[in-house]
Amino acid sequence: MVKIYIPADTTACALGADKVAAEVALQAQKRGLDVELKRNGSRGAFWLEPLLEIESGEDRFAFGPVYPGDVAGLLDAGLHESSEHPLFLGRVTDIEWLSRQDRLTFSRAGVIDPLSLDEYRREGGYEGLDKALAMTAGEIVEAVTDSGLRGRGGAAFPTGIKWRTVLNTPSDQKYVTANADEGDSGTFADRLLMEADPFQLIEGMTICALAVDATQGYIYLRSEYPKALQVLNQAIAIAEAANLLGSDICGSGRDFHLQIRVGAGAYICGEETSMLESLEGKRGLVRFKPPLPAIEGLFGEPTVVNNVLTLAAVSTVLAKGAAYYQDYGSGRSRGTLSVQLSGNIRRGGLVEIPFGASLRELVEDFGGGTASGRPVRAIQVGGPLGAYLPESQWDTPLDYEAFTDVGAMLGHGGVVVFDDNVDMLEQARFAMEFCAVESCGKCTPCRIGSVRGVELIDKIGKNDGRSANLELLEALCETMDVGSLCAMGGLTPMPVRSALKHFPGDFERGTGNGIER
Amino acid sequence: MHSSGEAPAVIVSSAVRKFADTPGGLLPLLHEIQAGLGFIPSDSVVTIASGMGLSRAEVHGVISFYHDFRDKPGGQKTIHVCRAEACQAVGSRQLEAHVKTRLGVDYGETTVDGRFTLEPVYCLGNCACGPSVRIADDVFARVDADRFDELLGDI
Structure with missing residues (x-):
């Protein structure tokens, strides 16, 4: 019997993995081959998806990318570890793109059956919770603080400090919420984790509940992720049945109930206070801070709001110890960063490495340059509110502070690569347009400023009052930056200003100096 | 995309019953109605509002805030x-x-x-x-x- 793994991940399926699986079943039956087909999550090497793996002894060997039309030929050539088929990639763990990574959070992604508790435990799962159950709330918070873990959603706030605040705020009802509204373009790490290793998020949230004395948790999941919803729903039911969620968890006398709430297509609900409003069933209007959600959050009670990857990392911190996690990283950015290589990239996917590598190393060594084969011109890091970096900045180390120093941000780790066909005026215009579409409308700089921004950039593009409008645009960016209520309006100027600063030629259309497109 | 075959009013009122006691239940309720009917009919706002203890303005405000919710039927x-x-x-x-x-x-x-x-x-x-x-x-x-x-x- 041959054991075959084919991912059921969104991207793998978007590339035809379901059809490949059906074809494998069909062709195996035709040939009278005995195969066991398992649907794992993805390892995040999306450039190799659909990735077909076979198990041989302790090892797994891969073929990829495998399209439905390749299956018959693969079976004819024989699925074995010394295959000479052109799609054969060798031992999975020897694929350099994967072996060069330091996978802590994504160590199980693509390896296990996402819904098998046994496999999760076999690969170190629930060791963190076991330890946490033997600790006091204060000790758990201390371990998380000592690890140096900072929020992975973008703001990079120290997780331990946030938890300490919730723990120290007296209340009969506290909440743990996972922000799974991963709306940034170029990011898919949360999605990959939820589809490939959902128990890790559930475990992290449970540990958090123990640390802050919360009994109710919510995962706020964006509606754009239907597969993640399916997997999480099943995982929660399995965890409940195993007494790892619900009342009297593992006989500890502690309760933690977990529910999923699905968003409804609003980017702004990834902002923590907007997310809380949405969880309360309201319009996703951003709240004023203070009060901090840690003190007055969901339904006015003390609430932890953490990104999916932050909560997942807590499982590792508890299982392996704060020092182990702290040992990775650079400067004040500790642990690993999950970079998502996307856009015009030859080898795109999830790269988990310690903080400190340069952007160039990532895009060139891991990414292999552009998919189009043309030169890279700009790299947008940190989502739609992140800066566009020109080549002169590609040696910046991936570290929260180093990025801030060059007027950029790491955000949630999205890295979007553009080749030399990109028109930076169009990208700046899109940043403003996106803000106009997605603004919650509560504050004027964001609601009106973004609309005016689009108009100004259109005028500049037509060489209509160019220099006066460039000045106005800068003034508008300043107003949005300092006057907006949250990061939506406050950071929209970042991509716009970086485009203006580093790619001024693109804003000189019609003047005879610029690039005519 | 009216998938269930039940009368719209029945779908609306059973969704309201299901989520009336859920904290912050308006979003899941609206998702349920839209899944059943393909959209959220304007004349259901009154039923939703009274069942959830909200004003019609609040319900309408939520429907119109989120891109996913439609108040008119869409394609299949x-x-x-x-x-x-x-x-x-x-x-x-x-x-x-x-x-x-x-x-x-x-x-x-x-x-x-x-x-x-x-x-x-x-x-x-x-x-x-x-x-x-x-x-x-x-x-x-x-x-x-x-x-x-x-x-x-x-x-």
């Missing part, structure tokens, strides 16, 4: 084309133009034959293999104009 299937940066980097602007011409509609509109409603989406989390398109609940990768036509032919 919704086609979402990703407009975000990672897809732009691999040609989604051209794809977008092609899709609009091919379907003969702009964003927010439904094709004459009632089969498809076209909507923009800002990221489907498939950013390493764009341009991305979602048709109903299926996501498709590396969609160019030819691939899109092929997908339409397969439906």
Whole structure:
């Protein structure tokens, strides 16, 4: 019997993995081959998806990318570890793109059956919770603080400090919420984790509940992720049945109930206070801070709001110890960063490495340059509110502070690569347009400023009052930056200003100096 | 996309009963109605408001805030084309133009034959293999104009 793994991940399926699986079943039956087909999550090497793996002894060997039309030929050539088929990639763990990574959070992604508790435990799962159950709330918070873990959603706030605040705020009802509204373009790490290793998020949230004395948790999941919803729903039911969620968890006398709430297509609900409003069933209007959600959050009670990857990392911190996690990283950015290589990239996917590598190393060594084969011109890091970096900045180390120093941000780790066909005026215009579409409308700089921004950039593009409008645009960016209520309006100027600063030629259309497109 | 066959009023009132006691239950309630009816009829706002202890303005405000909720019927299937940066980097602007011409509609509109409603989406989390398109609940990768036509032919 041959054991075959084919991912059921969104991207793998978007590339035809379901059809490949059906074809494998069909062709195996035709040939009278005995195969066991398992649907794992993805390892995040999306450039190799659909990735077909076979198990041989302790090892797994891969073929990829495998399209439905390749299956018959693969079976004819024989699925074995010394295959000479052109799609054969060798031992999975020897694929350099994967072996060069330091996978802590994504160590199980693509390896296990996402819904098998046994496999999760076999690969170190629930060791963190076991330890946490033997600790006091204060000790758990201390371990998380000592690890140096900072929020992975973008703001990079120290997780331990946030938890300490919730723990120290007296209340009969506290909440743990996972922000799974991963709306940034170029990011898919949360999605990959939820589809490939959902128990890790559930475990992290449970540990958090123990640390802050919360009994109710919510995962706020964006509606754009239907597969993640399916997997999480099943995982929660399995965890409940195993007494790892619900009342009297593992006989500890502690309760933690977990529910999923699905968003409804609003980017702004990834902002923590907007997310809380949405969880309360309201319009996703951003709240004023203070009060901090840690003190007055969901339904006015003390609430932890953490990104999916932050909560997942807590499982590792508890299982392996704060020092182990702290040992990775650079400067004040500790642990690993999950970079998502996307856009015009030859080898795109999830790269988990310690903080400190340069952007160039990532895009060139891991990414292999552009998919189009043309030169890279700009790299947008940190989502739609992140800066566009020109080549002169590609040696910046991936570290929260180093990025801030060059007027950029790491955000949630999205890295979007553009080749030399990109028109930076169009990208700046899109940043403003996106803000106009997605603004919650509560504050004027964001609601009106973004609309005016689009108009100004259109005028500049037509060489209509160019220099006066460039000045106005800068003034508008300043107003949005300092006057907006949250990061939506406050950071929209970042991509716009970086485009203006580093790619001024693109804003000189019609003047005879610029690039005519 | 009226899938259940039950009368709209029944779907609305049973959803209201189901979520009346759920803290922050308005969003799941609206999702349930939209899943059953394909949209949230304007005349259901009164029922929802009274069942949830909210004002009609509050319910209407929530429906109109979120891109997902529609107050009019859409096509049998919704086609979402990703407009975000990672897809732009691999040609989604051209794809977008092609899709609009091919379907003969702009964003927010439904094709004459009632089969498809076209909507923009800002990221489907498939950013390493764009341009991305979602048709109903299926996501498709590396969609160019030819691939899109092929997908339409397969439906």
